[in-house]
Amino acid sequence: MTDPWYAATVVAIRDETPRAKTFRLRLPHRSDHLAGQHLVLRLTAPDGYVAQRSYSVASAPDGSAEVELTVELLADGEVSSFLHEVVEVGDELEVRGPLGGFFVWDATTPALLVGGGSGVVPLMAMLRLARARGSSELVRMVVSARSPEDLLYAAELAGPETSIVYTRAAPTGFPRAAGRLMASDIPPLSELGPVTAYVCGSTGFCNTAADLLVGLGQPAAHIRIERFGPTA
8 A cells, every 4th residue: 555645844944055955844643754764755836747756864763743854956956946945934745654664773783874975864864863862882874975065964973973084175184085985984893793784875875885895894685775866
């Protein structure tokens, strides 16, 4: 049976970067999402044209009726452009979900999170869940961003669980020079014991990260990958 569509109200909008915004939605019921799941958002034009996109939930499961979606504005992205340029607090959006059962984490087992660009969004739900439950010792997270200007959740990421890689421009005095993700950027797998790796980002990023993990000894069967497509 297909999950039904329902109306969610936009209760807050905040800027994350110059090209990314977080939309806080109030659902008509308590959210039962798991960290790593996504919602499908549908827009219907007056002439009947329909466009829909999937967006990962950035907020941790907390038993409330509110969730957050972080959306990056893409060139020629019809849905992301509408969200960034038209949607205001108080508007209603048509959504379906939460969906997805493979790329989820319940904060009870060790997890290595590797995210590139906006691929950090579902991983942020996992990090927030671990921190909320006092189980940060189970998590290590590596975030790759082009520059400080492109880093999502910059004010919240810092902590003993996280490390950041800048690929094009690093801040002055940053301990790592700008460059692509390397094996040395991955925390030692032995720190967590048997671990499941969650990798999210573009296809190229995911392929690189997965190859690095396998080269470091992470079993391929314990790498879960979520690739972001080019449309939004």
